[in-house]
Amino acid sequence: MASQERSMPFIKNLASSDRKIRTSALSSLHAFLSARQVASALTPLEVLKLWKGLYYALWMCDRAIPQQNLCNELADLVYVLPRDAVATWLRGFWATMAREWTGIDVLRMEKFLLLVRRVVGAGFKWMRKGSGNGGGGSAKKGKEGSGWDASKVDELVGLLGEWPFALEDEARIEQTTGEEEGQITQKIPAGLRLHVLDIWVDEAEKAGLLEDDDEEAKEVLQRISDQIDALEEETTSPAVRVRSKESLADDRLPGNRKPAGEAEEEEEDQDKEGAQGGTGDWGGFDD
16 A cells, blocks of 8 residues: 555645646656556555546646546546456546535536536446446547447446445445455535436436336336436435436436427427417416
């Protein structure tokens, strides 16, 4: 552990107020994570330290375009990491977001909402066969293959059930230090849950999970929907319960799609109502 930390001197520089230092540190991290033997040996505690540095790197990042670029770069690290290190890496991400979420001020919240969206989207795309980190950890996304990798699906869906869609209010984090092992509990903020419920269908659509003729994708969607359905039943938060129900009612999900003819009739009815209503001005009571 100590030797591993000495090989990661860039951690503190990830949170530097100097943009050039942060950029250099991110490049060092990219190279560090590309090394299969090094990245695969990262402990959960080391991953948490790395994500804490990345959290503050985004915290210090100003202006919209640099923030968007950084969110994209951080999300795409799943394609850089060796295959067997991705689950630990994403678990560290969720643990960090859960820990820091309530301390994010309103002026900075937007960029962290974007980061969560990008990581969720990257995770969905990562589940595809041939979606990177198949040959020692390439810095580029692999060419998307057809179908979905069952083991990746199990890990990604499991992480969603462990964090944003967890039935319990707290999640457990492994804290391994040397020969000592232990767990700490981390409360999962309702705000984080609500955001993921808001955006998961959007990102699933972008990843190709909503294709009509993809039976494997439908199975993945059903597993995620079952988690959200259980969350709706078990949560003690009224807001999470409502948002879960709304999420499952999204018209883009396979079971909610209306036949083309019925959808067209609804549009025609709405158009007629609009035409009959005119400008919508009230002309007073009839005599």
